[in-house]
Amino acid sequence: GAGVSQTPSNKVTEKGKYVELRCDPISGHTALYWYRQSLGQGPEFLIYFQGTGAADDSGLPNDRFFAVRPEGSVSTLKIQRTERGDSAVYLCASSSHPGLEAFFGQGTRLTVV
Amino acid sequence: QQQVKQSPQSLIVQKGGISIINCAYENTAFDYFPWYQQFPGKGPALLIAIRPDVSEKKEGRFTISFNKSAKQFSLHIMDSQPGDSATYFCAASTDSGGYQKVTFGTGTKLQVIP
Incomplete structure (x- = not known):
């Protein structure tokens, strides 16, 4: 695809369940970022991948959150034992080089009920 | 800890005015220091950006x-149009670290009325 693709667009889950959110970056982009955007707020940095490795995971709020990018392309954000406070839009962005503009996907809206 | 403070939270401007x-x-x-524009249901998109070695940058209607001394920056949208209605984030x-770990402001919801 031409842009960053995130699936699903919407996800409703029950408190305590496990969820996976997928990000397909722009083809050839080596840098990938995850952000979380709560209602009425700006996006907050979660994690940055350069290739397959997580170069900076300082924004992950706690150990229930984990992300992988095994082949240096698609990334999955995993949330265990979801809580209502995890409800937000999770945004993925990619760039062709770490120092260059990152392009955002449309996000996955996660609702924990 | 809010490292980037943004105001106003919302803004209504008439078509042709300055936001x-x-x-x-x-x-x-x-x-x-980038500015992002976000439409409902979409991710943020880079609008314009500046580095602290210059005091002003203009791209079309956006400035x-x-x-630097006051640690402040602002976005001016000249001749505002209804299509500019969106949420704007400074960042x-x-x-x-060789990569862009962006800190966003809280956003300004702009409405341009005809």
């Missing part, structure tokens, strides 16, 4: 003014 959004930052290590980052 002004203000931001202030605390971390003097920031060396890149960033930057005051800041540092290249110290």
Whole structure:
């Protein structure tokens, strides 16, 4: 695809369940970022991948959150034992080089009920 | 800890008017200041950006003014149009790690009325 693709667009889950959110970056982009955007707020940095490795995971709020990018392309954000406070839009962005503009996907809206 | 403060929270401007959004930052290590535009249901998109070695940058109807000593910067949208109605985020980052770890403001919802 031409842009960053995130699936699903919407996800409703029950408190305590496990969820996976997928990000397909722009083809050839080596840098990938995850952000979380709560209602009425700006996006907050979660994690940055350069290739397959997580170069900076300082924004992950706690150990229930984990992300992988095994082949240096698609990334999955995993949330265990979801809580209502995890409800937000999770945004993925990619760039062709770490120092260059990152392009955002449309996000996955996660609702924990 | 809010490192980038943004105001106003919302703004209504008549078509043809000037929209002004203000931001202030605390971390003097920031060396890149982008503005993003976000439409409902979409991710943020880079609109215009500035580095602290210049005081102003203009791209079409959009201008960033930057005051390094005051640690403040602002976005001016000239001749505002209804299509400009969106949420605008100021942001800041540092290249110290070789990548852009962006800190966003809280956003300004702009409505341009015909």
